[in-house]
Structure formats: C-alpha cells, structure tokens
Amino acid sequence: MEFGYWKIRGLGAVFRMLLEYKEAKYEDKQYFTGDDWFKERKPAILELNPLANLPYLIDGDKCVCQTNAILQYLGEKFGLNGASESQKIRTDELLCEIYDVRNKIILLSYPHHNVCRDKGEFEAMAERIVKSPPFAKFEAILNFKDNASSGKWFVLADGPGVADFHIWEMLDQHQILAERIGGEPVLDKFPKCKAFYEAFRALPTLQKYFASEDYKMEVNSTLDNTYFP
Numbered sequence: 048m049e050f051g052y053w054k055i056r057g058l059g060a061v062f063r064m065l066l067e068y069k070e071a072k073y074e075d076k077q078y079f080t081g082d083d084w085f086k087e088r089k090p091a092i093l094e095l096n097p098l099a100n101l102p103y104l105i106d107g108d109k110c111v112c113q114t115n116a117i118l119q120y121l122g123e124k125f126g127l128n129g130a131s132e133s134q135k136i137r138t139d140e141l142l143c144e145i146y147d148v149r150n151k152i153i154l155l156s157y158p159h160h161n162v163c164r165d166k167g168e169f170e171a172m173a174e175r176i177v178k179s180p181p182f183a184k185f186e187a188i189l190n191f192k193d194n195a196s197s198g199k200w201f202v203l204a205d206g207p208g209v210a211d212f213h214i215w216e217m218l219d220q221h222q223i224l225a226e227r228i229g230g231e232p233v234l235d236k237f238p239k240c241k242a243f244y245e246a247f248r249a250l251p252t253l254q255k256y257f258a259s260e261d262y263k264m265e266v267n268s269t270l271d272n273t274y275f276p
C-alpha cells in the first residue's frame with residue numbers, strides 16, 4: 048500500500064497510527080513542499096482518481112481519497128468498522144462527528160479561513176475551546192448503555208475501531224493546544240474520554256509510532272502561517 052499526506056500530523060497521523068497498529072506493510076509518502084505534491088505526484092494520482100487529494104491510499108488497483116472513505120476502506124480490510132449493522136452505523140456517525148471537531152481546529156489554526164484574522168482572535172478562540180472542549184458527545188457515547196465495550200472503546204469491545212484513531216488524534220491535538228496556551232488539561236472533565244485516551248496510548252503496536260519522529264511532527268502546516276503549528 049502507498050499512503051500519501053503532507054509531512055505534518057494533520058489528517059495523516061490518523062492513518063499512520065492505524066497502519067502501525069495493524070502492522071501493515073505500506074509506504075508513507077510525506078510531501079513537504081507544494082511542488083512535491085501538486086507538481087510531482089498529484090498528476091499521477093489524478094489519473095487514478097479524479098478526486099485526488101491528501102490524504103490518499105493506493106492499495107493494489109484501488110486509489111481511495113477522502114479521509115472518511117479511506118478509513119471505511121481500511122476498516123473493512125482490517126475488520127475495524129464493527130461486525131453488526133448497528134456497530135457499523137455507530138462507526139459512520141463517529142467518523143462524521145469527529146470530522147466536525149477537526150474542522151473547528153482547522154478554522155482556529157489557519158489565518159486564510161478568515162475566522163481568526165489575527166493572533167488576538169486566535170488566542171481568544173483557543174481559550175474558549177480549551178475551557179470548553181468539544182468532547183461531551185464522546186463522553187456520552189462512552190457512557191451510553193449500548194456501548195459494547197462498557198465504555199472503554201467507542202464501538203468495538205476489544206480494541207479500537209477506525210473512528211477511535213481520529214478521536215484519539217483530536218483529543219491529543221486539543222491537549223497540545225491547552226499546553227501551548229497554558230490552559231487546564233482538556234480531559235479532566237471527561238473521565239471516560241481520559242480512560243480511552245490512556246488505554247489507546249498504551250497499545251503495544253503503537254509504541255513504535257509514539258517514539259518516532261512522526262508523532263513529534265507539527266500538528267498543522269507551517270507553510271500556511273498557522274497559529275497552531
């Protein structure tokens with residue numbers, strides 16, 4: 048398999064963790080400059096899939112684009128979408144829910160979205176997010192009576208499903224944001240999310256990733272003058 052994304056964590060970390068967790072054989076193509084991607088590689092990916100974007104995944108004769116489509120694809124391949132219909136629906140829901148959280152972090156981080164037009168607006172919004180982190184729905188799902196894992200994981204009983212990788216990445220990015228602005232730890236008010244965060248962080252096949260340079264990479268692209276690199 049070939050996985051492609053910018054040389055940042057962004058949406059890429061979700062896949063790097065998933066592929067490491069499954070100890071999959073894959074090439075991790077990390078694009079650094081705009082030319083690396085837009086001039087050197089994107090034209091060939093467009094030949095395979097007109098929806099070419101970062102991230103993308105090539106697996107044999109398939110080229111899959113769009114984060115949630117790639118996660119669903121890998122979930123089917125590795126049995127991480129849930130076994131029953133209701134588990135698969137919950138996986139879909141969580142993938143969409145966490146993408147909403149991710150979009151807010153993007154609006155916070157990049158000046159070109161014109162939501163935070165200067166450093167002051169970034170600081171005010173970051174403070175609001177850290178004071179009231181967007182995790183109440185995840186806490187509620189972990190407490191919900193149909194949770195197959197008794198609140199340890201979101202969908203599967205015995206370990207992470209595909210949505211968990213993106214949820215974990217967002218919990219971690221919010222923790223980093225809180226540390227950078229000197230705010231309170233974001234998980235203290237969410238005991239189930241905190242337990243999930245810690246159980247995921249201790250997964251044996253992820254230890255190599257957490258010790259690697261990939262985990263230490265910037266959260267967002269510095270090429271775009273981000274407030275939250």
Ligand SMILES: N[C@@H](CCC(=O)N[C@@H](CS)C(=O)NCC(=O)O)C(=O)O
Pocket residue numbers: 057058089099100101102112113114115
């Ligand atoms: N909805 C898309 C968003 C993808 C996206 O916005 N990719 C950004 C980086 S996060 C990019 O720079 N894409 C490269 C391109 O437009 O060719 C997804 O979830 O995959």
